[in-house]
Amino acid sequence: MSKRYLGIWLDAEGNRRVAASSSAVGFLSRSHGQASPLFPAIPGGREFSLPEVGAVLFIVARSPSSLLAKLINDYGDVKVNTYIGHGHAAIVVCQPSLQECEALATALSPEIRGFEIWTISGGLVLTEQSILCEPLPDGSWIQPTPVEFSHLQSEARAQVEQFNSNLALLGRLASMYAPETAELCLAIRESVAFIVERLLELQEGAEEGSVHESIGLEAHLVEVNSILTIYSSQLGSGSLPLGEDLFPVGEYSLLGIGAMCRGAWRIYSHLNQTFSQHDHAGIVQRAYPLLPPFDPYAPRGRVDYSGWNQHAIRVENLDEAPEAEARLHIPYFSSRWGFHESWNAISLSWQCLYAAATKEWNLLTITHEYLHAHIRDIFGVIFDPSAADVSQVLSDYNGKSRGDNALASMRLAYIEAVVMIETMTDLSEVVSGTRQQIPGTIPDRLTEHLLRDLFKRHTELVHEIVVHVLDYWYIFDGRDDVYVNSIWSSWSLVPSVASRVPYYVLRTLASLASTSPPGTNPAMFEDAASRLLACLKSMGSRERERPVVNEAIRLLEDKESRQKLGIQFAASRFVVEITLHFFKDSRLNAALVRDGGMAVIDGHRTYNMQFGDYPGLVIESPVAFLLDRFPGYEDQAGSERVEHESIWQMLQLV
Amino acid sequence: MANRTSPTEQRPFTAVIVRHSQLESLQDLSSLLGLGRAKPVSEFAAGEWTVWRWEYLHRRNLYPAGLVGLGERNREGGWAHDLYVAQRVVAGTSFMVLASPYVRLLRQLDEELRVAVANGPALRYLNIDMPRVFESFQSGKSSLTATKVTLEILDELENLELVSLTGSNPLNSKLHAQIKSVAEPYAIRVEYSNGLQRARLSVDRVGNLWWYQTDETKTRLIFLALDELIKMGAANVGLRLPLDLKYKRDQNSAADDSNLEDS
Numbered sequence: 001m002s003k004r005y006l007g008i009w010l011d012a013e014g015n016r017r018v019a020a021s022s023s024a025v026g027f028l029s030r031s032h033g034q035a036s037p038l039f040p041a042i043p044g045g046r047e048f049s050l051p052e053v054g055a056v057l058f059i060v061a062r063s064p065s066s067l068l069a070k071l072i073n074d075y076g077d078v079k080v081n082t083y084i085g086h087g088h089a090a091i092v093v094c095q096p097s098l099q100e101c102e103a104l105a106t107a108l109s110p111e112i113r114g115f116e117i118w119t120i121s122g123g124l125v126l127t128e129q130s131i132l133c134e135p136l137p138d139g140s141w142i143q144p145t146p147v148e149f150s151h152l153q154s155e156a157r158a159q160v161e162q163f164n165s166n167l168a169l170l171g172r173l174a175s176m177y178a179p180e181t182a183e184l185c186l187a188i189r190e191s192v193a194f195i196v197e198r199l200l201e202l203q204e205g206a207e208e209g210s211v212h213e214s215i216g217l218e219a220h221l222v223e224v225n226s227i228l229t230i231y232s233s234q235l236g237s238g239s240l241p242l243g244e245d246l247f248p249v250g251e252y253s254l255l256g257i258g259a260m261c262r263g264a265w266r267i268y269s270h271l272n273q274t275f276s277q278h279d280h281a282g283i284v285q286r287a288y289p290l291l292p293p294f295d296p297y298a299p300r301g302r303v304d305y306s307g308w309n310q311h312a313i314r315v316e317n318l319d320e321a322p323e324a325e326a327r328l329h330i331p332y333f334s335s336r337w338g339f340h341e342s343w344n345a346i347s348l349s350w351q352c353l354y355a356a357a358t359k360e361w362n363l364l365t366i367t368h369e370y371l372h373a374h375i376r377d378i379f380g381v382i383f384d385p386s387a388a389d390v391s392q393v394l395s396d397y398n399g400k401s402r403g404d405n406a407l408a409s410m411r412l413a414y415i416e417a418v419v420m421i422e423t424m425t426d427l428s429e430v431v432s433g434t435r436q437q438i439p440g441t442i443p444d445r446l447t448e449h450l451l452r453d454l455f456k457r458h459t460e461l462v463h464e465i466v467v468h469v470l471d472y473w474y475i476f477d478g479r480d481d482v483y484v485n486s487i488w489s490s491w492s493l494v495p496s497v498a499s500r501v502p503y504y505v506l507r508t509l510a511s512l513a514s515t516s517p518p519g520t521n522p523a524m525f526e527d528a529a530s531r532l533l534a535c536l537k538s539m540g541s542r543e544r545e546r547p548v549v550n551e552a553i554r555l556l557e558d559k560e561s562r563q564k565l566g567i568q569f570a571a572s573r574f575v576v577e578i579t580l581h582f583f584k585d586s587r588l589n590a591a592l593v594r595d596g597g598m599a600v601i602d603g604h605r606t607y608n609m610q611f612g613d614y615p616g617l618v619i620e621s622p623v624a625f626l627l628d629r630f631p632g633y634e635d636q637a638g639s640e641r642v643e644h645e646s647i648w649q650m651l652q653l654v
Numbered sequence: 655m656a657n658r659t660s661p662t663e664q665r666p667f668t669a670v671i672v673r674h675s676q677l678e679s680l681q682d683l684s685s686l687l688g689l690g691r692a693k694p695v696s697e698f699a700a701g702e703w704t705v706w707r708w709e710y711l712h713r714r715n716l717y718p719a720g721l722v723g724l725g726e727r728n729r730e731g732g733w734a735h736d737l738y739v740a741q742r743v744v745a746g747t748s749f750m751v752l753a754s755p756y757v758r759l760l761r762q763l764d765e766e767l768r769v770a771v772a773n774g775p776a777l778r779y780l781n782i783d784m785p786r787v788f789e790s791f792q793s794g795k796s797s798l799t800a801t802k803v804t805l806e807i808l809d810e811l812e813n814l815e816l817v818s819l820t821g822s823n824p825l826n827s828k829l830h831a832q833i834k835s836v837a838e839p840y841a842i843r844v845e846y847s848n849g850l851q852r853a854r855l856s857v858d859r860v861g862n863l864w865w866y867q868t869d870e871t872k873t874r875l876i877f878l879a880l881d882e883l884i885k886m887g888a889a890n891v892g893l894r895l896p897l898d899l900k901y902k903r904d905q906n907s908a909a910d911d912s913n914l915e916d917s
Contacts, residue, residue: 073776073893478811515811590808590836596784599860600806600815600840608894615893 003640004048006092007035008125008243008254016125016243018056018118020049028250034243036255038092039644041072041082043612048083051094053121057101058089058242060114060135060177064259064651067091067111069616078104084647086353087238087255088177088262089116090654098129105133113177116240134240138179143171144189147196156199156214159221163192166228173236178262180269181235187328188224191344195220220343227345231332235261257333257353263650264348267363267622268331271370271592276326278588280315281377287318288407295402296413299577303521308581313406316585329373331366338494341369355637357611357645359489362633364626367475368487371467378583379463383411385455390448398445413578415451418458420571427567461503465510465575466583472511474589475623480512482630484535489635492546501551506565508532510572514580525569529556542635595620598628609652611645622653659867660726663736669753669863670760670896671780671889674771678748680706680739686770687763694739698870700877702742703751707870709734716759735759740877744884749780751880755867764895778891781861784839787887791825791842798882800825801854802843809836816840846879855879861896 004020007027011017021027024035038048050056061067064084068091072079081094095101101117114135119126144167149160167189174181195217202210202217237247238256247256291312299305311317334340335350346369355361383393393411396403403409446454468487476483487508491497497504512528519527533556539549555561597617598605606628609615619625629649634642676682684692694706711732727734738753754760767777791800803825804818817837819830841858853875855865865876 069893074774076773473811586809586836590838593808594838596838596859598806599858603815605806605815617892617894 002039002043002045002047002644003037005035005037006048006050006254007033009033016127017123018050018120018125019123024251024253028253032243034246034254035250036085036087036238036252037643038083038085039640039647041068041084041091041612041614042079043641043644043648046080048092049094050120050123051096054094054096054119055098055101056118056120057093057095057105058116058118058240058255059091059093059105059108059112060088060240061091062111062113063618064090064654065614066616066618067108068651069614070108070111072614073616075104084651085255086252086257086260086647088258089238089240089242089255090259090647090651098131102131114240116242132241135176137172137175138182141171141175141179141182142186143168143175144185147189147193149196151203152196152199153203156196156218156221159218159225160192160196162225163221163228166225166232170228170232170235173232173239177239177258178235178265180262181265184265184269184328184330187325188228188330188344190325191327192221192224223342224344227330227332230334231261231330231345234258234332252353259654260333260353260647260650261331262654264331264333264366266653267366267626268329268346268370270622271367272326272328274588274591275370275374276322277591278315278585279322279326280374280583280585280588281381282322283315283318284378284407284410285381288313288410289405291406293402293405293409296409296416297400299574305518305577305581308577313582314585315583316587327373329370339365339369339490341372346370346373351637352646354643354646357629357633357642357649358637359485359630359633359635360493360637362486362490362626362630364475364486364623364630365490367623368467368471371470371474372463375463375466375470379414379459382407383414385452385459390451394446394448394451410582414462415446415454417462417571417575417578418454419446420574421458421461421568422454424568424571461507461572462575464507465572466579468507468511469514469576469579470584472514473584474592475627477593477627478515480531480535481538482627483511484508484532485539486630488536488539488546488549488552492548497548498551501548502555502561502565504548505532505552505555506568506572509565509569510576513569513573514576521570521573522566524573525566528569529562529565532556544636593621593624593627595624598624611648617652619653625653659869660736663755664868665755665866666864667738667753667755667867668757668760669738669751669865670764670861671863672750672752672767673747673778673780673891674750674767675748675775676771677741677750677767679704679741680708683739683750683752684708687766688770696870698874700740700874701881703740703877703881704742705738705740705870705873705877708737708739710737710754710759710763711735712759712762716756716762738873742881744889751863751877753863761895776893777895778893779861779896780889780891781859781896782857782883782887782889784842784857784859784887787842787857787883788825788839790886796844796882796886798844798846798879799823800842801845802856803830803839804841804858805830805833805837806840807833807837842883844879844883846875846882848875848878851875853879855883857883858896860894861892 004022005024005027006020007024008016008018009027009030010032027033027035040046059067071082078093083092084090085092093104098117098119105112105115115133117131119129146164147160149157152160167185171185174185199214199217202214234257238258239245242254247253294310294313295307298307329346330344331346331348333350333353334347337347338349340347346366348366349361351361352363356363396408397412397415403412472478472483491504509528509532512531513524516524516527533553536549536553597620598607601608605624607617607625676686680692680694684690692708694708696707698705711729712735714733716735735754735756740751742749752760752763771777790796802818802820804816807814807817819827821827824830839859841856843854843856845852845854851872853865853872855863855876857863867873
């Protein structure tokens with residue numbers, strides 16, 4: 001057993017008691033009871049226990065990975081008594097005396113943001129012989145100012161008032177424990193200030209639909225507040241002095257999950273910075289209207305996409321400096337949403353706190369959510385099917401015009417994609433016998449009603465395919481085994497996937513086809529299907545049965561299902577080709593995985609780190625690091641080793 | 655100066671640069687390894703470096719199995735493994751180069767030294783900041799010549815990871831200009847000449863150095879070249895033994911580097 005809980009409670013005399021145990025439950029049921037798990041810093045090391053008489057040092061490190069590298073490598077006698085956990089005080093060291101703890105804290109002071117030392121005797125914390133050194137706000141911190149709300153109407157006013165309080169609290173905590181989130185705090189403030197400005201405009205004017213828009217904006221404020229309260233609670237959990245505030249999640253109630261939140265921010269901010277530096281939505285918006293049109297329909301009939309190989313139209317060949325600051329999401333942990341992306345936030349599954357070192361709950365899944373935001377921004381620039389006036393685009397499409405410029409052509413290609421998906425879905429149902437004949441929903445000419453209806457039904461698939469293809473290239477380095485294992489492990493635990501397995505198979509086929517040798521649709525389908533089948537079968541030996549994986553294998557082996565998928569694949573390929581010809585960016589790909597600390601061994605980039613190593617490396621690319629870790633993950637959650645490795649891994653990123 | 659290297663030891667030497675406060679001379683090294691007073695076979699200066707050639711006696715199990723040993727390497731106390739040890743001070747800190755044709759020997763030294771210093775600060779290994787070295791060469795600030803550069807290709811799928819460009823000045827080639835936005839500097843081979851002779855030293859970004867060892871006149875040039883590289887690529891210090899990261903470079907791959915020897 002390597003997992004042990006540090007727990008505290010108050011005895012009948014009001015004294016703080018402390019103990020180590022294999023369960024948190026006993027602590028939590030006592031008066032003012034709190035507990036958190038701790039693991040040996042070195043795997044296989046001595047499990048956590050408290051000295052009968054001695055002291056415990058809780059360290060809030062600027063960078064836990066850097067401090068642990070020093071502690072483990074340079075202080076030979078200390079490392080055996082060093083433990084790691086989820087909180088801001090992620091490093092806990094037991095020493096024989098207060099003086100030795102103090103000396104250690106002094107020696108490591110450049111690396112330390114704050115610390116607390118408890119002197120312990122017979123299970124009692126000797127408060128008068130304990131030391132608290134609270135973190136100071138970072139010198140470069142700029143506290144976001146409150147948003148002015150006095151002229152707003154009541155509902156919005158109440159929300160902004162709440163927001164200002166939430167932001168003040170988050171700002172104070174972040175300035176002390178996670179100053180790297182400064183830009184997030186400022187960005188959230190700016191986002192709300194922008195909403196307030198718009199609300200005031202709507203209040204003053206008499207624009208049509210202003211009430212509707214106001215309600216939408218107020219709902220936005222409600223969501224911001226909702227996420228902020230969760231985030232403050234998570235990021236501020238385990239703040240010093242320990243035991244004073246309670247994080248209301250039993251398992252982590254004493255030390256909190258602050259270090260894990262910092263790790264999540266590190267992963268997210270790396271993605272965000274990289275994508276925003278390449279600003280594809282901005283490039284499409286600014287450069288495409290100035291470029292000549294291309295033929296958006298030609299590939300459909302001839303299945304020949306070579307006409308799209310126009311050098312100038314690919315986003316990677318269009319140099320445009322970003323004009324606006326990137327939108328930032330709040331990355332937080334959620335058991336309700338799992339991995340999920342919304343306008344203001346990206347959530348990571350709560351399970352990542354204890355099982356990020358499994359294939360099921362691996363952190364790379366966040367990249368998929370992030371890519372959704374990226375792709376939605378790009379397609380938002382290309383075409384908004386809910387726009388009031390779609391007559392021009394209908395006229396262009398029905399007349400098979402190319403449009404006036406590359407942006408107009410891309411808009412028509414987008415429409416062509418949803419039309420193809422509709423057509424092929426219908427055709428596949430006829431071939432498989434689900435329908436008797438083509439229902440004829442696609443007339444010669446698209447109407448406004450039909451256009452909106454098609455987008456309503458098929459936008460999700462178009463976006464998913466683009467996201468999958470980019471995820472497969474950018475994040476997974478085109479590695480079939482890792483990619484398929486990651487997404488299907490993750491899906492295997494999502495109940496809703498079970499009822500739509502063909503849909504998920506199609507999405508996976510589309511991404512694998514992006515590296516198939518160019519050819520006819522059936523040839524590319526067969527190539528992708530055989531590769532997918534091989535990868536899925538290799539997942540079959542798992543201890544726990546995966547019904548969706550078995551169902552996917554069945555679909556790919558069943559002649560009729562395979563035929564149906566093959567027909568639908570033709571439309572998916574159209575979207576794959578759009579992605580590869582226009583939106584895939586080699587420079588962005590390179591920036592995402594660039595890390596001079598990696599070595600190339602046997603043709604693979606690797607950090608060559610084993611679980612429990614503390615080489616003091618600054619991980620420049622969390623994406624590359626997580627990809628490097630993935631093949632060594634266990635299949636499923638539940639073991640102590642997985643939880644231990646999940647913490648170790650996250651601390652490397654902070 | 656004992657000049658010509660024994661024929662058995664004429665092959666690519668691999669080296670690492672180690673930093674530790676207890677490692678300031680060959681005697682320090684020998685003492686930490688518990689070997690008493692060291693008797694170097696040769697000793698010479700190369701710029702700021704003091705270089706010793708030492709015969710490290712050990713069982714023959716560090717010697718590559720595929721090579722037939724010659725009787726001349728047999729000594730009382732073990733097989734004589736050639737080991738170059740060099741030391742100099744950079745910015746007030748002592749650095750030591752350990753160079754040997756036997757990668758396993760360097761690993762063994764690392765393990766033994768780690769144990770010897772276990773109660774204090776750990777060994778640190780130095781690696782060269784390769785992007786800065788590349789930049790220096792591109793801006794023409796060096797007295798060295800870069801004849802081979804290796805780049806890590808970042809946007810390719812798993813089929814391709816490293817690409818090397820060779821020539822008189824590959825860093826100023828069109829090809830390099832085309833690929834550098836999707837590549838990261840990985841390794842470099844430099845040439846250093848004293849007008850009479852030239853020597854080639856290769857260095858990668860994780861801290862491995864290697865050269866083809868022929869005689870100690872050239873070894874001297876190698877260390878002068880290393881000085882230049884350290885000057886231009888402010889070194890980083892890490893805790894990893896570079897050899898662990900090295901692309902499986904063993905004696906078996908020696909043939910790949912045999913062309914490094916100057917004719």
